[in-house]
Amino acid sequence: MSSPGLQWSSxxxxxxxxxxxxxxxxxCDEGEEFQCQEDGSCIPFENWxxxxxxxxxxxxxxxxxCKTHPSDMMADKFQCANGAPIPERLVCNxxxxxxxxxxxxxxxxxxxxxxxxxxxxxxxxxxxDLECLPGECVADSAKCxxxxxxxxxxxxxxxxxxxxxxxxxCFQCSNGVLVDSKHLCDNEMHxxxxxxxxxxxxxxxxxxxxxxxxxxxxxxxxxxxxxxVFQMKDSRRFVYANQPAEVQCWNSDRRSWNVCMNNGSWHHxxxxxxxxxxxxxxxxxxxxxxPINWYNNETMIIWDENDNSxxxxxxxxxxxxxxxxxxxxxxxxxxxxxITCLPNNTWIEKDFHPRCTKLCSPDAIxxxxxxxxxxxNGENGTPFNCKDKYSLIPETRVKFECASGFTHRTxxxxxxxxxxxxxxxxxxxxxxxxxxxCNYECNHRLNYSEITFSKGGDPTDSLRASWLVPIYRWNSxxxxxxxxxxxxxxxxDIVLTAAHCIKANGSQKEDFLVGxxxxxxxxxxxxxxxxxxxxxxxxxxxxxxxxxYDVGIIFLEKRMDFRQDQRIVCxxxxxxxxxxxxxxxxxxxxxxxxxLTTVYGRLSELRNGDLNVELNDDYRLCKxxxxxxxxxxxxxxxxxxxxxxxSRNVGSGDHGTFCSNNVTAAxxxxxxxxxxxxQIIRNNVNCPEVE
Ligand SMILES: *[C@@H]1O[C@H](CO)[C@@H](O)[C@H](O)[C@H]1NC(C)=O
Ligand SMILES: *[C@@H]1O[C@H](CO)[C@@H](O)[C@H](O)[C@H]1NC(C)=O
Ligand SMILES: *[C@@H]1O[C@H](CO)[C@@H](O)[C@H](O)[C@H]1NC(C)=O
Ligand SMILES: *[C@@H]1O[C@H](CO)[C@@H](O)[C@H](O)[C@H]1NC(C)=O
Ligand SMILES: *[C@@H]1O[C@H](CO)[C@@H](O)[C@H](O)[C@H]1NC(C)=O
Ligand SMILES: *[C@@H]1O[C@H](CO)[C@@H](O)[C@H](O)[C@H]1NC(C)=O
Ligand SMILES: *[C@@H]1O[C@H](CO)[C@@H](O)[C@H](O)[C@H]1NC(C)=O
Ligand SMILES: *[C@@H]1O[C@H](CO)[C@@H](O)[C@H](O)[C@H]1NC(C)=O
Ligand SMILES: *[C@@H]1O[C@H](CO)[C@@H](O)[C@H](O)[C@H]1NC(C)=O
Ligand SMILES: *[C@@H]1O[C@H](CO)[C@@H](O)[C@H](O)[C@H]1NC(C)=O
Ligand SMILES: *[C@@H]1O[C@H](CO)[C@@H](O)[C@H](O)[C@H]1NC(C)=O
Ligand SMILES: *[C@@H]1O[C@H](CO)[C@@H](O)[C@H](O)[C@H]1NC(C)=O
Numbered sequence: 001m002s003s004p005g006l007q008w009s010s011x012x013x014x015x016x017x018x019x020x021x022x023x024x025x026x027x028c029d030e031g032e033e034f035q036c037q038e039d040g041s042c043i044p045f046e047n048w049x050x051x052x053x054x055x056x057x058x059x060x061x062x063x064x065x066c067k068t069h070p071s072d073m074m075a076d077k078f079q080c081a082n083g084a085p086i087p088e089r090l091v092c093n094x095x096x097x098x099x100x101x102x103x104x105x106x107x108x109x110x111x112x113x114x115x116x117x118x119x120x121x122x123x124x125x126x127x128x129d130l131e132c133l134p135g136e137c138v139a140d141s142a143k144c145x146x147x148x149x150x151x152x153x154x155x156x157x158x159x160x161x162x163x164x165x166x167x168x169x170c171f172q173c174s175n176g177v178l179v180d181s182k183h184l185c186d187n188e189m190h191x192x193x194x195x196x197x198x199x200x201x202x203x204x205x206x207x208x209x210x211x212x213x214x215x216x217x218x219x220x221x222x223x224x225x226x227x228x229v230f231q232m233k234d235s236r237r238f239v240y241a242n243q244p245a246e247v248q249c250w251n252s253d254r255r256s257w258n259v260c261m262n263n264g265s266w267h268h269x270x271x272x273x274x275x276x277x278x279x280x281x282x283x284x285x286x287x288x289x290x291p292i293n294w295y296n297n298e299t300m301i302i303w304d305e306n307d308n309s310x311x312x313x314x315x316x317x318x319x320x321x322x323x324x325x326x327x328x329x330x331x332x333x334x335x336x337x338x339i340t341c342l343p344n345n346t347w348i349e350k351d352f353h354p355r356c357t358k359l360c361s362p363d364a365i366x367x368x369x370x371x372x373x374x375x376x377n378g379e380n381g382t383p384f385n386c387k388d389k390y391s392l393i394p395e396t397r398v399k400f401e402c403a404s405g406f407t408h409r410t411x412x413x414x415x416x417x418x419x420x421x422x423x424x425x426x427x428x429x430x431x432x433x434x435x436x437x438c439n440y441e442c443n444h445r446l447n448y449s450e451i452t453f454s455k456g457g458d459p460t461d462s463l464r465a466s467w468l469v470p471i472y473r474w475n476s477x478x479x480x481x482x483x484x485x486x487x488x489x490x491x492x493d494i495v496l497t498a499a500h501c502i503k504a505n506g507s508q509k510e511d512f513l514v515g516x517x518x519x520x521x522x523x524x525x526x527x528x529x530x531x532x533x534x535x536x537x538x539x540x541x542x543x544x545x546x547x548x549y550d551v552g553i554i555f556l557e558k559r560m561d562f563r564q565d566q567r568i569v570c571x572x573x574x575x576x577x578x579x580x581x582x583x584x585x586x587x588x589x590x591x592x593x594x595x596l597t598t599v600y601g602r603l604s605e606l607r608n609g610d611l612n613v614e615l616n617d618d619y620r621l622c623k624x625x626x627x628x629x630x631x632x633x634x635x636x637x638x639x640x641x642x643x644x645x646x647s648r649n650v651g652s653g654d655h656g657t658f659c660s661n662n663v664t665a666a667x668x669x670x671x672x673x674x675x676x677x678x679q680i681i682r683n684n685v686n687c688p689e690v691e
Contacts (some may be wrong), residue, residue, distance in 0.1 A: 123221065365398050404567075470485075
């Protein structure tokens, strides 16, 4: 797959690109423009490090992009702590010129030192010389000693630590602390913010290895408050090393400060964001009656045997529970069934914990094409099957992994949580970033060469062609779904096939079902394993008369479930390789018994985006093989990929009623078609709506 996001193969490269790849193809003018990391927008070079923010979040003025080596500093300029140069005459003129304010700090301007001390001290008394936050005090010795003591890092901040440097003879960390030049670019960080080892500082240094600047990211549980000054990359917010962040729990007002460390960890652990329903009714804890730990008089009604509503304590009786509309009673087995409270104040059923609750949707977590969910009872809880919908209660955590056929692009945890409102917190965000989290792995472990079966021969292992899916179409004469065509999974929820398969006779999406991968069976189609269609796309250039450009795409309502060793098929544009329109090719599809078989032949190019496949020996393709992928080798490693889909018999305009050993296939070679497929894949992200 190709997309702007995927062209950067790593965060490191992204940062590198920020500085050196300006002018990459789809972006900014080489040598003329600086590219903002927050949104990729371009600004003229002269606005870069000119002390005025031009990028949306001021990344053009960040120390990451402005810090320079002392040998590159201009002797007649004042260097702001973040590295931007300003004319000397602007220093201490009572107007803040540096975007970090360093030109007007009292340490630089020798303003009343007592007043400054007093301000740092705040309400702290005794030996405490610095007030980090109201009520949080640290000793004088904690200031600017290279160790973060304040929960918000104030003791190592620019405000406290600014030192003046004469005539740019020294190197200054972006928090103002001076560092001996001999420590620069020695592959060890001496600045808490890592300024002494930045690419902009050390790019020319010998024996220096770049380590990308540390970034600490916001998570869906811990959100940055509006007091946090953050940066942004790929729509995610973060702060750089030695920068403070105030976060707020997603589910409460609880806030806390933290500081990003130069190894990318937070300085200290965040206090947990707990959310528990508080049941204040003392008669529900099992002392005076049977325990009802989740009792809530607003949402749970208890009926006795005479159909009277009763309140806890429940003693020595048989009762039935009812929940307010929209809530589900758990344990689900006892919904509507009376249960006995024994005289010794215990429920007759062991582990009976009555509860009225919202549930989170199992569909929402299983619909993403590249992410596979694993469900856990709460944080560090035991795992359970995500399809068990009555287990998806609030506090459920879902950890995602890249699905089979994908590889992880990041090591960051991918987790969502079920809220009290029955919503998956963080799911939409995860879904929208899907493309950046997992990479297609279409061409690995496809042992295609081991398939040696032909039509009428032995059935082959469906794993080896696991991208093939049968397409069934409703036949109003027989009032049944019947096998119509073959499709190729190019994403777990997207099937590439022939246009005539889905356009015939004004078919609608409701007429189609797509089978699971593997053997197909007309006789007993297990509905549970068939997929409904969300959308049909017929390539615009397709002609219903000549059947040229016979390419169609089916979007499934739900993605296919894949086993670990199954793969989708590679498309040629995935690796940007030139397509060969001649040479050996193979086509796999189902024989009349429903088993997968492969035939071999030779490709040649025809007019109008068509390829000709002339089959070897006695091989033949028949009706129903329409849409099957024509497989050849692609890329430098000669992996198998799909270059065309079977369209029709040579000479017969009736889209393949008969078998033939000479067939026409719609080529994927035309660039507009490749673009169309990529575009439509990218635009079809089926993320859950925010409620
Ligand atoms: C600091 O002291 C002032 C005056 O004594 C007081 O008004 C203010 O509430 C105090 N702040 C804190 C956070 O204790
Ligand atoms: C480069 O660094 C390594 C390890 O820090 C050191 O052993 C080596 O001598 C250095 N080489 C030069 C040319 O400075
Ligand atoms: C942050 O938001 C709160 C309430 O939403 C507002 O009162 C406050 O002024 C904001 N602070 C800043 C620094 O924007
Ligand atoms: C980062 O550094 C801190 C303190 O130096 C240390 O406690 C923490 O374990 C480090 N984290 C990683 C991921 O190395
Ligand atoms: C239940 O509540 C009663 C009354 O508040 C209290 O005395 C008792 O200790 C509680 N029992 C438990 C098991 O929490
Ligand atoms: C639930 O209990 C609260 C406090 O005990 C009371 O104010 C409220 O009216 C009760 N609601 C219902 C529906 O009984
Ligand atoms: C309560 O009574 C039942 C039946 O009489 C008995 O099986 C159970 O063990 C008792 N539970 C406790 C906690 O005493
Ligand atoms: C693919 O073939 C190779 C070499 O023949 C073998 O080692 C590997 O296990 C096979 N993989 C699968 C998934 O069958
Ligand atoms: C529907 O079924 C009838 C009877 O088997 C068959 O003649 C007809 O060709 C089928 N229609 C399609 C579109 O396959
Ligand atoms: C299209 O529909 C007409 C009548 O609805 C039917 O006679 C014809 O056989 C159908 N053609 C195909 C190719 O299914
Ligand atoms: C397909 O059929 C063959 C032959 O009966 C069998 O060995 C294979 O396991 C089947 N594959 C699937 C996915 O059912
Ligand atoms: C197969 O069809 C192509 C294109 O129509 C034609 O050029 C070729 O001669 C045919 N081959 C055979 C063996 O009929």
